[in-house]
Amino acid sequence: MSDQARPWRVEGFTEVRELGAGAQGGRVVLARHAASGAPVAIKYLARRDGDERAVAALRDEAVMLGRVDDPHVVRLYRFVGAARGVALVMEAVNGVSLKRILAEHGALEPEAALTVLKGSLLGLAAAHAAGVVHRDYKPANVVVRADGLSKLIDFGVAALAGDGGGAGTPAYMAPEQWERRPASPATDVYAATCVFYECVTGGRPFGGDLAALAGAHLRAPVPLDEVPEGLRDLVARGMAKSADDRPAGAADFVAELDAAASSAYGPGWEGRGVAAMAGAAVALAAVFPLVAAGLAPAGTVAAGTAAGGAAGGGVSAAVTAKAVGAVIAATAVAAGGAGVYAANSGDAAQSAKPPVLQVRPVSFTQTTSGPSVRFTGRVPRLTGLPAGLQSKVNALVRKPAEDWTRYAGPGLASFTDQDDPAHPYTGRIAYDVGLGGPKLFSVRYTLTGTVMSKNTSPLATVTVDLTTGRALANRDFVTADAHTRTGMSALTRLLVEYGPNGVSLCGGRYWDADGRRYVEVPPEATDLTPEEFDDGVLLIPTRRGIDFYLPLPSLGYPMSCGRAEHVFHVPYTRLGRFVRPEIFRAAGVAVPTP
Template sequence: MSEPGFTELESLGDGNFGRVVLARQDRTGAVVAIKYLFDWFPLDDFRPEAARWQGLNSRFIVQLHEFIERAETAALVMEAVPGVSLERLIKENGALPPEAALTVFKDTLLGLADAHAAELVHRDVKASNVLVTDEGHVKLVDFGTAALAGETGTPAADIYAATCVFFECLTGHPPYEAEDPDALLHLHRYAPIPFGEVPEPLWTLLNWGMAKDPAYRPANAEQYADVLEKVATDTYGKKWERRGRELLTAAPAEPPPSGMLLKSGAAVLGLAVVAAGVVFVVTAEEDPPPAGPPQPLQQVLTVAVEPVSEREATFTIEGEVVRVTGYLDPVVGERVNQALRQPFDDHRENSRAVYADGKLAGKASTSKPRIVLETEELLSVRYDNDYGGERPYTQTTTIALKDGRPLGVREILAPEAFTATGLTQLSQRLDLDRICDDQPGFTREKPLGVSDFDDARPNTGSGVEIALAPDGVVFALHPEARPGRPACKPETVLLPYARMTDLLSPEVLKLLPDQRLVPPPPTTTTPPPKDEAFRFGPLNLRLPTRFSLQNQGLEKVVVDGTGCADPKRYFNCKYFLVTDNTQASEEQPKYEPGKPYVRSAAGRACNAAGRKDLKQEGAATLVESSTVKIGDQDATYEKWSVQCVEPGGAEAEAELTQRIWFVPSKNYVITDEWGVADLDAALAKAVWR
C-alpha cells in the first residue's frame, strides 16, 4: 500500500497507529514522511485534531502537510526534519549545559503557545516528542495520539509536562521515576520538586511550571517563555541563547571535549520523522546498550490515612492512623508504621483509665491524625485526641523516611536546647506568659524544664509535643494540672525556622526543605522571622532579612541592604561573595589558596576602599591566617591588606582589608572586603548538604 504521487525511499517501521515510510513527492522532489494509518484507526476521533495540526504554521512544530483519506487507506504526509530526538540526545550525552537546556525549553514553550492559540493541546509532551534540528532549533511532534487513547488535557498540563522535560535536560533524568504507574502518578501529585541537581537560579522556573495546583502555574506558555528569557539573561548574560544553540549543534569530527553534546563515531545527526509517538532517526550505525549490572529496585513510598475503630468493654475508640507502604525492607516498613500508630495505641490505653468510672459512657474516644509535613525526607504527623469531646490533647510523630527512623524530640532539637540557657530562650520565644490567658485562674510556670520534653513519659496530655511543618516547628503546649483543678486547654504555637535554627539539630536542618521556596502562611500570630535562608549549592546560610542575593556571572553576591540605594546594582553597597571554586572563566578566575583573591576586572575590590578608579594590583600582605569552622567543615581563613593603585601604577593610593574563607572539602570560597556585619556568626552556624 502506497500513496499515489509519492515514491517510497525507505521503510522506517511500524508505530502504534500505522506504518511509516520516508518518501519523495514525484511532482516537487520534496522528501517527506508518510504515516499509513492502520485500518482500525479511529478516524472520526482524529479528524478535528488533524485539522488543527494541519492549520498550524509554526517553526516550533513539525508541519502536517496533508491528511489523506481514501476508501482503502488513510495517511499523514508530514515534514521530514534533519535532527535528533531530545530523548536520544540526553541518552547519548547526559545532562545538557544550562544554556542548551534553556534554549530547548524556550522553543518548546513557544511551540506550545502556537498550538494552544489554535486550540490544540499536545497532551503528551516528553523528551521523545521533542526534536532538536541540526541547526539547534526545536520542533514539537506527535500531536493527537494521546486523544486517540481517550486522554484529556489542558494547556496547564502541557506546561507542567514541558517543565518536567526541562528538568530532564538539566539533570539527565526525569524528576520522578517509578515502574508502577500509580506510584509515579502519586509522585507527580504529591512529591516535592527535587531541586538539588538544578542550578539555583533556575529553581524559580521549576517551582512555577511544576506547581502541583494548576492554578499556580503560568497563565500561558508565552508568558512563561517571557519570564524564562529574563531569568536566562539575568543569569547567563545576553548571549545565552546563541551559546545554547552552539552547544546543541556541536558535532566535531574528533572525540569531543567535556561539554560537547553530540558524539562522533556514530552518525547521530540523521533524518528524524514522526511515527505515532516515536521519533525515528536514520543513522549510519547504532551504539550498543551500555553494559553493567542491572539497576537496583527503586523504593517508592506512598503515604495514606486509614480509618480505625475498636470497641473496648467500656468505650469505643474511633479515628484514623497514617501508614507508609513501599519499603523494600519489610522490617523497616513495620518499624515506621508501628511508630505512626503509637499515638493511637497510647490514646486507647489512656482511655481505659478515663472511661473506667462510667462518667463518659456512650461517648466515643477519638484520635485524628493530620499530616503536617510530607517530603522525600520527612513525614511529620500530629494526632489530635480527646475523650468524647472532652480533655483534648496532642501527640506527634516524625519519621526520617529514607531509613525509616522515628525522630524523637532529642533527635529534632540540638543538645543546646536542653541546657538552662536553651530552655529559657525557648520559653521566651514561645511566650509562655500567654498560655491560659483566656482562662482565669490558670497559669503556666516557666521556663520549660527537661521533663517537659521526655519522650518516655506516658502521654496523658502534659508536657510539650513537637512536629515539623513546611514553614516552622509546631509546639503543642499542654499546661500542667495543679492540685484541685485540671490544666487549661492546650495551645499550639508555630515558631518559624528562622527563629529555631540555633536550637535544631544539624541532621534535621539538612533534611528540611529550602525555606525560601515555601510560601508564608496567609495569617500568623507569631512574630515575623528575623532572618531567612540563603542556599549556595551545598551551603545553607541564615542571614538577617536586610540581605539579598544577586548573580554576577559565576559569583553569588550577597548584598547588605543597610544604606544601600539599589541592592540589585549594589554600587557603594556592602556585600560579600560566595563562589564555587570548581567553576571559572577568563573574566572570573579561580581562587588560589595562599594568595589574595583578584576577581573580575581586578578593580571591584577597591570599591570597598572608596576608589572605583583604582585597581587591586598593589602589594598585598598576609595579616592573619588560621583554621576555622564553617558549620561542621574546616576552612582556611586569611586576612589580607591589599593596596589599590592607578592602572599601571605602583604607588598605593588606598588600602583595603580582604577576608577569605576557603573550604577545601567543598571547594567553596567566601570573600568579604567591606567588613560585613553578621557574616562571622552566619558562617559559624552554616549547614552543609
C-alpha cells in the first residue's frame, strides 16, 4: 500500500482503536503517545479536493475548544495541520456517553439528573466565560466517568456569542436556532434543559418530524406534567421561548439549580446524585474506551470509583498526570512539515502542587436590541481554584458586565426614536483589579463608547471571597459601629475630606452666572444613611486603600460635566474605625489604630 493510500496519522502517536468515523474521511481514534504511553483521542480529517470548508470547520473547532479550560470540558492538547490532513489531539475521557446511559437505564433519579445538568452547566459556563456558545448540547456530547462526574465534548458547531445561525440537533434546538437568529449563552441553557427533561422523564420534551419539532419548540408550551413538581419552575425557566426570559447563561442557571435542588431534595442531593451516576456509568464500564482497549481493566475502574474516583476512571492519577504532561511537553511533528498550534498547554503533572491563582482577560462581545448596542471588551477569568469554586467565582466576577449589557438596550430606548441595527451604539467594557487574592478578588468595570458620549464612567464593582465563593455586600466591609447613622455621619466627613472639592469644574469650582470667573463652592455634606451606603455606593478595596464611588448629590456636590459619580480614594491608615480587620488583612496591610 502506498503512503498516500494509508490513513494519515500524527507522528509520535500509536493508534490503538477507532472510536468512530464520519463523512469526508473524518474519524476519531484512541491513541497512545509513543514516548510516554499516555492515552489521547485524536480527531482526524483527511484533506480532499473541495473539502476546505470541512478543514476550516475542524480548525474552528480547535479555536473554540482552545478558548475553554475547565475540568468539565474535554481538554484540547493541540491542533495539527499537515499536507495530508488536520487533526485535534484531545484528552481521552474514560467514560460512557449520557446517550448510552439513557438508552440502558431510561429515566434517571432526579438527584442523578440534576447532577448531570449541573456538571454540564459548569462546563457550558466555562465556555460562555470565554465567549463561546456550544450550540449542540445533547446526550451524545456528554461523557459520564466512573466517578459520576461528566465532561462536555464536541465543539464542532460552536460559535462566538452573537454569531451563528441554525446549527444544532433538532430535538434540543432553541427557538432562536429554528429562526436562524444569533446564538447566545441562553441558547445552550435551553438545550441543557431539554436534556435534563429527558433525563428526569425518560423522554424528550417534543417529538415528531422536523416540521413538528420546529412548531413545538417555537410555540408549544413545555409539557411539565411528568417533571417532578419541585423542578417544574426550573424546567419552565430554562425552556422559555424567549432567550430574554431564560437565565442569561449557564452560570446563572447553576445558582437557580442549586436552590431548586436543595429545596426539593435537601442539602445532600448532590452527593447522592454523583453516587447514582457513578453506578450507572460503572455498569457500562466494559465499553469505556480505555477498558475496551485493554488500557484499564473494568475491575480497576470500579475499584477506583469505590476509592473515591480520584483515579479518574481507573487509570492511576499519578501515572496519568505524568503521561499527559509528557504528551503536552513533547514536540509535535506532522507529516510534510505541519504547523502546530498549542492550546491549553498546562501541565497536568502540576495538579499535585498547591494551586496558583492566575488572572487573565477573556474577550467579551454581546449585541443587544432596542436600540442596537454592541458591547466589546474584556472581563477577567481566574484559574487555579478548585473546580466548583472556580466556576462560581468566575460567574460572580463577570456578572456585573453581563447584567449591564442585558439591560442596556431597553434602558437606552428612552434616548432614541429609532433603532438602527446597521449603526449600533457601541460600548467598550474594561476592567482593573483592586485585590488579586489570595483571600479576596476585587474588580472595577468601566464603560466607554457612544453609549456614554465618549466619556468614561464607572460601571460596577464586585469583590469575591475566594475561600467561600461569596460576593461581599457593602456592609461586609464596615464594622457594626460604622453601619449606624452616627457611624455613617463620621464616614461621610472622612469621604468629604478625600472628595473632589476644588480640583476641577467637576469639583467645587464653577463659573459664575456671567461666565467670567470661578466661584468656590464649599460642599455641604449630607450624611449617608446605612441604607444609602448599602444600595447607592460602589466600593473596591485595593492594595493602598478603598475607593468609594458615590452619587455626588449624596455629599452635597451638584451634578456637573455629565457625571453623576465621583471616586473618593481613602487610604487604609484613615479607615481603622470604619473597616473590618479582615479586610485589612486580605489587603496585606496592618490593622490601623482607630
